[in-house]
Amino acid sequence: MTKTIYGLLTALLFISCSKDSTEPDATPSENMYFPPLTGTTWETKSITELKWNQNAVQPLLDYLELKHSKSFMILVNGRIVLENYFNNHTASTNWYWASAGKTLTSTVTGIAQQEELLNINNKVSQYLGTGWTSETLAKENLITCKHLLTMTSGLDDSTDDVDPEDLIYKADAGTRWAYHNVYVKLQDVVAKASGQTWQNYFNTRLRDKIGMDGTWIPLGVNSVYASTTRSMARFGLLMLNKGKWENNIILNEAFFNEATNTSQNINLGYGYLWWLNGKANYHLPQSQLTFQGSVIPTGPSDMFMALGKNDQKIYVVPSKNMVVIRMGDAADNVNLALSDFDKTLWEKINALYQ
Numbered sequence: 001m002t003k004t005i006y007g008l009l010t011a012l013l014f015i016s017c018s019k020d021s022t023e024p025d026a027t028p029s030e031n032m033y034f035p036p037l038t039g040t041t042w043e044t045k046s047i048t049e050l051k052w053n054q055n056a057v058q059p060l061l062d063y064l065e066l067k068h069s070k071s072f073m074i075l076v077n078g079r080i081v082l083e084n085y086f087n088n089h090t091a092s093t094n095w096y097w098a099s100a101g102k103t104l105t106s107t108v109t110g111i112a113q114q115e116e117l118l119n120i121n122n123k124v125s126q127y128l129g130t131g132w133t134s135e136t137l138a139k140e141n142l143i144t145c146k147h148l149l150t151m152t153s154g155l156d157d158s159t160d161d162v163d164p165e166d167l168i169y170k171a172d173a174g175t176r177w178a179y180h181n182v183y184v185k186l187q188d189v190v191a192k193a194s195g196q197t198w199q200n201y202f203n204t205r206l207r208d209k210i211g212m213d214g215t216w217i218p219l220g221v222n223s224v225y226a227s228t229t230r231s232m233a234r235f236g237l238l239m240l241n242k243g244k245w246e247n248n249i250i251l252n253e254a255f256f257n258e259a260t261n262t263s264q265n266i267n268l269g270y271g272y273l274w275w276l277n278g279k280a281n282y283h284l285p286q287s288q289l290t291f292q293g294s295v296i297p298t299g300p301s302d303m304f305m306a307l308g309k310n311d312q313k314i315y316v317v318p319s320k321n322m323v324v325i326r327m328g329d330a331a332d333n334v335n336l337a338l339s340d341f342d343k344t345l346w347e348k349i350n351a352l353y354q
Helices: 003-015 054-066 098-114 145-150 181-194 198-207 229-240 253-259 340-353
Strands: 069-076 079-085 215-219 222-227 304-308 312-317 322-328
Touching: 054 069, 054 079, 054 340, 069 229, 079 229, 098 145, 098 181, 098 198, 098 222, 098 229, 098 253, 098 304, 098 312, 145 181, 181 198, 181 222, 198 215, 222 229, 229 312, 229 322
Parallel strands: none
Antiparallel strands: 069 079, 069 322, 215 222, 304 312, 312 322
16 A cells, blocks of 8 residues: 555544563463453553563663554553553554454454355355456466465465456466455455455454454555554454453364464465464565565564554464554554564563563
8 A cells, every 4th residue: 555545544543582482471370361342441460460570661662652653562361561652642542454454354254264154265256256357267266265365366466456457367376475455355255255244244243242443444445444452452362362252252263273374385474364473484575585584583483463564563472371562653664564673672572571
């Protein structure tokens, strides 16, 4: 998306480690807490109770403010450890998730599959009809919903438009990884399969069941989610708990496991629209190069992440029972998902545990 579009969206919205897996002392045996679906009640856990380093808090907050952050949260076992707002942002202010919202689309696709409305191994044209791309029928029919979930549709990624005339053959589905907006077609698949609007299905099957607020905002050919920071944290908490909210299964664990593990053999650092840390190599958006090592070398190796343009972040760390949220403007240069900010931010978070 262009910078201009994001500027317009921003204006619109304002009108309304490397530590090892044994650290930090996050009292992993403590029961998991889930905030009530309504109201503002949310249990907290202090830095002192966790035996974290209080002296590392202010340098972390100073860095976040310096890097144009608007909000930041850390949850441990579902309880708020840090919740901070910057630059006139508040707990009730909506902000865009950008591509971090891809993980919402992944999750709702999984929910639709568990309701037997669709099967991700089926071809996309089974739900959208033929001619949704400009490919030949034979090549188009190679593209399954799973290819959209894994960014391996084989469609030309030189443009992010998703009208049929812009969806052009580049390679056979499954043979090439490329970051592309075509994933948004999964929202159309869910709508067709469920006989509901995407917004309505999303609200009833996910948003309302975990107490989120927010809405989908059409932006050209894409659809971007906007919500409060706590709503982003609620979704992170759901995923920390493998798709369960208290005793309610929102997303089945089998799909969760597929979504948060390597989904294909080209980009090991990618699941079903989730980024994965700690893999042997990874690809970046708009690149066919393979980079060796972990996506965020300073972050926990078991971490999986929702990463969005201009540094919208959900970091989920199972070994630490922790969720970390960052919303705001671009920390440095405009970016699609990853930036140097991730590396330095995790150095600052790691200092909390020393």
